[in-house]
Amino acid sequence: MSATAPALKIREPSYINAAYTAKSWLLTTDHKRIGLLYMVAITFFFFVGGLAATVVRLELLTPQGDLVLPETYNKLFTVHGVIMVFFFLIPSIPTTLGNFLVPIMIGARDMAFPRLNLASWYIFMVGALFAIVALIGGGVDTGWTFYTPYSTGFSNTQVIPMAIGILIAGFSSIFTGLNIIITVHKMRAPGMTWFRLPLFIWSMYATSLIMVLATPVLAMTLVLIAVERTFHVGIFDPALGGDPLLFQHLFWFYSHPAVYIMILPGMAVVSELITCFSRKPIFGYKFIAFSSIAIAVFGFLVWGHHMFVSGQSIYSSLIFSSISFAVAIPSAIKVFNWTATLYKGSISWDTPMLYALGFIGLFTIGGLTGLFLATLPVDVHVTDTYFVVAHFHYIMVGSAVLAYLGGIHFWWPKISGRMYPEWWGKVSAITIFLGFNLTFFPQFIAGYQGMPRRYYAYAPEYQVMNVLSTAGASILAIGYVLPLIYLIWSMREGEVASDNPWGATGLEWQTESPPPTFNFAETPIVTAEPYQYNPDGTFTPQTTLSVRQIKKEVAA
Amino acid sequence: MLGLPIMPDSASTLSGSVDTLFLVLVLLALLFAVPVAGLIIYFAVKYRRGAAVNRSNAPIENFKLEVTWMVIPLILSMGVFGWGARLYFDMFTTPKDGMDIYVLGRQWMWEFKYPTGQRELNVLHVPVGRNVRLTLISEDVIHSFYVPAFRIKHDVLPGRYTTAWFQATKPGTYHLFCAEYCGTEHSGMLGSVIVLEQKDYQAWLDQNRMNTGGVIAENTSPGTQTAVTAPTQTMAQAGAQTFQHLGCYVCHRPDGKGAGPSLVGVYGKPVQLANQQVVLADTNYIRDSIIDPNAQIVADYPPIMPTYAEQISEDDLLKLVEYIKSLGSGTEAPPEMINPTGGMPQPGGSSGNQGSGAQDSGAQGSTNGDSGGSDSSGNGNSGTQGSGGQ
Ligand SMILES: [Cu+2]
Ligand SMILES: [Cu+2]
Numbered sequence: 001m002s003a004t005a006p007a008l009k010i011r012e013p014s015y016i017n018a019a020y021t022a023k024s025w026l027l028t029t030d031h032k033r034i035g036l037l038y039m040v041a042i043t044f045f046f047f048v049g050g051l052a053a054t055v056v057r058l059e060l061l062t063p064q065g066d067l068v069l070p071e072t073y074n075k076l077f078t079v080h081g082v083i084m085v086f087f088f089l090i091p092s093i094p095t096t097l098g099n100f101l102v103p104i105m106i107g108a109r110d111m112a113f114p115r116l117n118l119a120s121w122y123i124f125m126v127g128a129l130f131a132i133v134a135l136i137g138g139g140v141d142t143g144w145t146f147y148t149p150y151s152t153g154f155s156n157t158q159v160i161p162m163a164i165g166i167l168i169a170g171f172s173s174i175f176t177g178l179n180i181i182i183t184v185h186k187m188r189a190p191g192m193t194w195f196r197l198p199l200f201i202w203s204m205y206a207t208s209l210i211m212v213l214a215t216p217v218l219a220m221t222l223v224l225i226a227v228e229r230t231f232h233v234g235i236f237d238p239a240l241g242g243d244p245l246l247f248q249h250l251f252w253f254y255s256h257p258a259v260y261i262m263i264l265p266g267m268a269v270v271s272e273l274i275t276c277f278s279r280k281p282i283f284g285y286k287f288i289a290f291s292s293i294a295i296a297v298f299g300f301l302v303w304g305h306h307m308f309v310s311g312q313s314i315y316s317s318l319i320f321s322s323i324s325f326a327v328a329i330p331s332a333i334k335v336f337n338w339t340a341t342l343y344k345g346s347i348s349w350d351t352p353m354l355y356a357l358g359f360i361g362l363f364t365i366g367g368l369t370g371l372f373l374a375t376l377p378v379d380v381h382v383t384d385t386y387f388v389v390a391h392f393h394y395i396m397v398g399s400a401v402l403a404y405l406g407g408i409h410f411w412w413p414k415i416s417g418r419m420y421p422e423w424w425g426k427v428s429a430i431t432i433f434l435g436f437n438l439t440f441f442p443q444f445i446a447g448y449q450g451m452p453r454r455y456y457a458y459a460p461e462y463q464v465m466n467v468l469s470t471a472g473a474s475i476l477a478i479g480y481v482l483p484l485i486y487l488i489w490s491m492r493e494g495e496v497a498s499d500n501p502w503g504a505t506g507l508e509w510q511t512e513s514p515p516p517t518f519n520f521a522e523t524p525i526v527t528a529e530p531y532q533y534n535p536d537g538t539f540t541p542q543t544t545l546s547v548r549q550i551k552k553e554v555a556a
Numbered sequence: 557m558l559g560l561p562i563m564p565d566s567a568s569t570l571s572g573s574v575d576t577l578f579l580v581l582v583l584l585a586l587l588f589a590v591p592v593a594g595l596i597i598y599f600a601v602k603y604r605r606g607a608a609v610n611r612s613n614a615p616i617e618n619f620k621l622e623v624t625w626m627v628i629p630l631i632l633s634m635g636v637f638g639w640g641a642r643l644y645f646d647m648f649t650t651p652k653d654g655m656d657i658y659v660l661g662r663q664w665m666w667e668f669k670y671p672t673g674q675r676e677l678n679v680l681h682v683p684v685g686r687n688v689r690l691t692l693i694s695e696d697v698i699h700s701f702y703v704p705a706f707r708i709k710h711d712v713l714p715g716r717y718t719t720a721w722f723q724a725t726k727p728g729t730y731h732l733f734c735a736e737y738c739g740t741e742h743s744g745m746l747g748s749v750i751v752l753e754q755k756d757y758q759a760w761l762d763q764n765r766m767n768t769g770g771v772i773a774e775n776t777s778p779g780t781q782t783a784v785t786a787p788t789q790t791m792a793q794a795g796a797q798t799f800q801h802l803g804c805y806v807c808h809r810p811d812g813k814g815a816g817p818s819l820v821g822v823y824g825k826p827v828q829l830a831n832q833q834v835v836l837a838d839t840n841y842i843r844d845s846i847i848d849p850n851a852q853i854v855a856d857y858p859p860i861m862p863t864y865a866e867q868i869s870e871d872d873l874l875k876l877v878e879y880i881k882s883l884g885s886g887t888e889a890p891p892e893m894i895n896p897t898g899g900m901p902q903p904g905g906s907s908g909n910q911g912s913g914a915q916d917s918g919a920q921g922s923t924n925g926d927s928g929g930s931d932s933s934g935n936g937n938s939g940t941q942g943s944g945g946q
Contacts, residue, residue, distance in 0.1 A: 070744075150697040239714065285617070309709045333626060381578075383709065
């Protein structure tokens with residue numbers, strides 16, 4: 001049954017070969033090229049943020065502060081947090097794989113607003129420029145959370161340029177979100193009903209909803225910070241008549257949902273990989289689809305769980321705690337369904353699958369420790385300690401980055417037209433998994449033992465855990481550098497990829513690798529449910545027809 | 557708890573319960589994670605590509621199963637939530653009895669003030685087996701008061717009192733950390749809590765009693781640099797002086813005949829405001845009345861009280877609060893080293909603060925031991941000049 005639709009493929013130049021000039025890249029409105037522009041930018045930021053983390057981990061090798069000055073340390077963890085959150089994780093999957101895949105997966109020629117898409121990238125880069133100016137101008141030492149009144153009245157660092165940078169980058173995320181939502185609503189190919197959408201699309205859709213609804217609150221909060229800092233208008237600083245908890249409410253109203261901006265796309269990728277490499281339709285399609293939406297909705301109602309010791313009322317804490325438990329259920333649903341998908345599958349251990357399985361492991365640990373934090377009295381003890389640091393790294397780095405890398409490997413043949421080297425892929429996936437756990441698992445223990453976060457010197461009894469952590473980080477670093485090297489290498493030297501090397505069902509695999517500029521030679525007609533995989537390796541692609549074919553047949 | 561080497565010291569009445577809950581969570585997490593991880597590995601191996609196994613009739617959905625794995629975790633998690641909520645309530649409900657200590661956080665040190673007048677920097681001495689009630693305030697940014705061995709943490713906010721409490725169960729010296737990032741020396745904002753046996757605590761107090769004068773360094777637990785400023789007066793006495801000094805007495809007379817209400821007996825009682833609201837006169841209310849008097853106007857009084865925001869320090873505010881608290885404490889014994897204020901006054905039924913003020917004014921004299929230095933010359937506070945201290 002592994003029929004493909006030859007009519008969809010006319011060997012015209014791929015989107016990469018369409019033109020070679022710098023201008024053709026910088027002024028492109030092709031969603032695939034824009035996805036690559038993003039990929040280059042965020043890869044750069046990932047390594048900048050990673051460099052800061054490296055120095056942080058080295059400083060923490062010994063209890064005394066001996067490598068850098070405390071001011072420098074504070075700037076380093078701030079840079080690490082700001083860059084990784086706002087300039088890597090939030091844009092990561094939506095702007096790269098999302099940009100590249102959303103139109104192709106639904107059978108469209110491009111995003112609904114191709115020029116807005118390009119503008120989003122430029123806006124993002126302008127935001128990034130401000131962030132870089134803030135760094136070169138001396139850095140920022142407030143932590144990525146910008147808590148007031150420290151950020152508005154006390155810090156002598158480049159808070160305003162950084163806030164402006166994040167604000168501008170936020171607009172890029174709003175535009176990307178809008179573009180994806182509208183694309184999914186308006187651009188689906190004939191036959192692509194909502195329940196034929198790949199789960200990747202469902203998750204991207206949920207993510208986009210959050211981007212559009214939550215980011216304006218962040219923008220507003222950052223403006224208020226700048227106003228208070230510049231004009232001394234009392235908003236957050238009690239010395240000026242403001243309320244510091246108001247800041248925390250506003251900040252977390254964005255930043256908790258932002259966690260889901262980072263993790264939902266990861267779940268999106270993993271849902272695709274698990275089913276493809278198990279050669280089985282995904283278990284519980286509708287439950288996975290709706291759990292994404294549930295996460296997006298409930299994610300807006302739990303921000304107060306960051307404030308259990310902040311002085312908010314006990315009753316608010318109780319409500320936020322209970323909803324936080326509830327929001328775990330849709331995540332658990334996904335884990336169970338992925339696991340059930342493996343049952344009676346025909347599972348291959350290719351690199352993307354290793355990443356996907358690793359994701360489930362790390363996400364399970366990250367999610368379960370989230371429940372520890374939702375438990376009020378336990379949170380009182382471990383909030384603002386390394387326990388929290390470990391928890392959110394399991395989600396935001398462990399899970400999100402693993403999914404991102406898994407996705408990059410899976411779609412690399414489509415993106416670049418080449419295969420990555422499988423052996424190196426496996427090595428890096430395993431290195432990252434082991435290095436990650438060695439880095440962050442000890443931090444749970446240090447945290448329960450009481451080591452506060454953002455400490456550049458610490459009590460000697462925490463050293464063992466910190467040494468383990470730093471050792472893990474060096475392994476992790478190798479794991480992250482490897483793909484950078486071999487993926488770049490593979491662009492020239494890798495084995496040429498076939499159009500559908502994984503035997504996958506999605507529309508993106510029914511066109512060429514790499515696809516032509518407008519993705520399909522003819523508008524495809526979607527004729528099948530997603531994920532029609534059989535254990536014997538055969539499958540039913542989502543399309544075997546194009547509009548023109550039908551017209552011809554009718555005419556004949 | 558269970559002597560696990562990775563568990564931190566457990567030294568308060570609540571720390572054991574937190575650990576128990578934590579370990580139950582660990583068990584539940586394992587109960588969930590081990591089967592999932594086990595199944596993933598088992599399936600990934602058993603159904604690896606090429607293995608000759610039965611793959612027929614592979615299910616792709618199962619409504620009952622979905623509901624099961626939605627409902628069971630939901631029930632379990634709601635159970636944990638309820639358990640946690642109860643314990644959280646205990647943690648955050650300040651007990652009625654116990655000793656009060658005021659905590660001032662500032663970049664980057666801790667200051668502890670005992671109502672009896674002692675003042676310590678970065679070291680807090682407390683007796684074992686007594687409730688210690690903390691009133692926390694920051695002079696600058698947000699800090700967080702964290703004693704891992706007690707499993708308590710509470711943010712210390714500028715502009716607003718927060719409260720926390722603990723009861724230590726085991727003598728020893730424990731870390732005190734600032735847990736909220738507060739600037740350059742955040743990780744240097746350390747202290748220790750020294751828990752003493754009751755009799756050692758008494759001895760420590762005796763060494764730092766009133767009128768011994770001066771700063772006594774390093775006199776208790778070896779190895780801790782502790783600078784205790786021994787008092788010449790209680791906080792309430794110092795507050796009475798401030799009350800004089802800032803001219804509060806002109807309007808607030810115990811007989812209620814000034815331009816403002818009598819403050820006698822106000823603390824802990826409901827206050828009828830001009831906007832019909834009734835609020836409880838707690839420490840934050842008193843603080844706000846001084847810093848931002850026009851935000852909440854007492855019924856039947858004109859909004860004429862000037863704001864003191866510009867001229868008063870957090871330190872003086874705490875003294876004033878302690879002073880005003882002491883006015884309401886009835887016939888408590890003169891300041892002993894511990895707990896001069898006694899329990900919370902019973903909330904009075906009515907809001908007629910003028911009337912009750914007049915009634916209680918007689919009690920003032922015995923409330924505040926006067927050590928001579930705090931002579932209040934003002935007429936409005938004759939009470940504070942009552943019989944000598946101890
Ligand atoms: Cu959150
Ligand atoms: Cu601090």
